[in-house]
Amino acid sequence: MFKKILIANRGEIAVRIIRACRELGIQTVAVYSEADRDALHMQLADEAICIGPAKATDSYLNMQSILSAADVTNSQAIHPGFGFLSENSTFAMMCKEMNVVFIGPDSETIEQMGNKSNARDLMIQAGVPVIPGSEGFITDTDKAKELADELGYPVMLKAAAGGGGKGIRKVYKSAELNAAFNSAKSEAKAAFGDDRMYMEKIIEHARHIEVQILADHHGNVIHLGERDCSLQRNNQKVIEESPSVAISEQQRKYLGETAVRAAKFVGYKNAGTIEFLLDQTGHFYFMEMNTRIQVEHPVTEMATEIDIVKEQLTIASGHKLTIKQKNVKITGHTIECRINAENPAFNFAPSPGKITYLMMPSGGNGLRIESAMFAGYVIPPYYDAMVAKIITKGADRTEAIAKMKRALGELVIKGIISNQFFQEDLLTDERFVSGSYDTSFLQDTFLKDWKPRIE
Structure with missing residues (x-):
């Protein structure tokens, strides 16, 4: 196992990785921009290095600065998280040339599957149905x-x-x-x-369903079930859940086996996600592969009780998967809501600023919070608006929704505007509650009728 890794990211995913490393006894190096001098991830890491100005292109996308930070801190590996350089094949190759392990697939696979047109051609060769x-x-x-x-x-x-x-x-x-x-x-x-x-x-009125896979360097590939990510606004996911209520056990088996076959065909290694569209006739079509950890990975972690970040670290250090496909079980039902610093009443405009008061929901089983927020933290205007993820798990979907409503009801964020009330209203919509929604529902139906709450 690694002794020290650098985390080439910020926000809640950087915090998430640091916590996994702490539990594995791995030292961490955080990198931060000038806008993130007081950020939680740089406070939690064992070491922290400023890599440039606030603008992402001068900091979190600055490959030379990040690799220099890895060099001076003697980091053995770099975890890119999601976004930024996580799917940059050039960066993965530069890591290899510096003898630093890139925690993810190799640069060739990123190039093949990150390019949507190339990925489509490869899936046709693998016998996977494509749009x-x-x-x-x-x-x-x-x-x-x-x-x-x-x-x-x-x-x-x-x-x-x-x-x-x-x-x-x-x-x-x-x-x-x-x-x-x-x-x-x-x-x-x-x-x-x-x-x-x-x-x-365009496959109209489709469901967006993705399959989480894990693959080691010894030819072993497994899947961790599916996530339904059909609730989207402007192609950005808002709520995710597992398992999907839209598919049967037979379809679930087919989807998992297809994802594993696709990953094996391209020689995939580490954690990845294969995304499909499900049409109204029950047919699946490959959409794309994300060659990184996903924002919504906690949904699968809660559903399966498998720590995907720890598995990433274990795989990247050369160990075999210890999890067998027959041992992967999805229990209960899990839901994730993304909390963004944005104003739904004004077309979801970003709402950066200082958090003057913060109370996170807590208590009970089946509740998880992923966030880098704290009272007094200033959310910068330069990066993604997501500031937290709330994940709940129940014995069934009804209980998971009830827990999420309770959690959102306890959440208090003052100083900025968030999409909290929007999420609460979405959870109470009868079409969401019944599970009868698709990728067009949020944008084309719900938002046309929804009236923002001023509170």
Whole structure:
């Protein structure tokens, strides 16, 4: 096992990794920007190094600064968390060249699967069903229009190197295509430094279901069941749950086996997630693979009682998986709500600022909080708006929802505006309670009727 690792991230995921390392007896090095001088992750780590100004491109995306920090602290490995450099194949290769272990898959796999068009081609070779779409990249609007006419509207334009909802546009008719294509390309270039695009047919009224996998360096691959991530706003997940109420045991078995087959085909190593769309006829289609730990990994951890971060560290240090597929059990029902510093009453505008008072929910079994907030902390305006995740587990879905309502009712954050009340209202919506929702529900149905609470 490693003696010391550097965490190339911030916020709640950095705190999450530090805590796992502490329990394994691993020393940690935190990196932080000038805007994060008082952040919790740099206070909890054994060592902390400032890597640059507030802007992410000058700090958390500055590969040279991060690798220099790893070098001067004699860190044996780097955990990238999610976002930032977590799916950057160049960074993974640079780590290898410096003889520092990148806690994740190798650079070749990141390049293959991180590029959405390449991943699609590989899945076709692996016999995994994919969404009808382009073969290779679309370079101009003429080719985009030709393919859209062939597939039939609506279609989805996606950045090949995309993630986090960036570089994605839905197009419902030909007149919208040119503007959507150029806008998506520009956004992709700014976000990823790569403006290559591809196109897929939109599977309307689909469920977004993803499968968590773990793979070691000895050819062993297992899955940890599925998460239903269909509640989304602007392609960003809002609530996740496990297991999905939309699939049968037979479908669950098929989905898990398909995810393992896909991971084995590409020689995957470490933790990863394979995402599928489920159409109204019960057919699954590969959507993409995330070659990193997911924001919503605690859902699976609560459902299976398997610590995914610890497994990442164990795998990266060269050990075999000790968990067998037959021993993976999903018990009860788990739900996660993302708490963001944003104002739902004003189109979810970011709401950075100083937290003047904070009370987190507590008490009882089946409650977990992931956060880097504390009273007096100033949430900077430079990064993602997510400030906490609340996860509850019940004997069944009804109990998990009841626990989440109770937890949200206890949460008090003063000094900023959050989406807390929005989450509470969503949890009480009869369509959510019944489980009869899809990826279009939140954006196209719920938000059209929802009235923000002013409290």
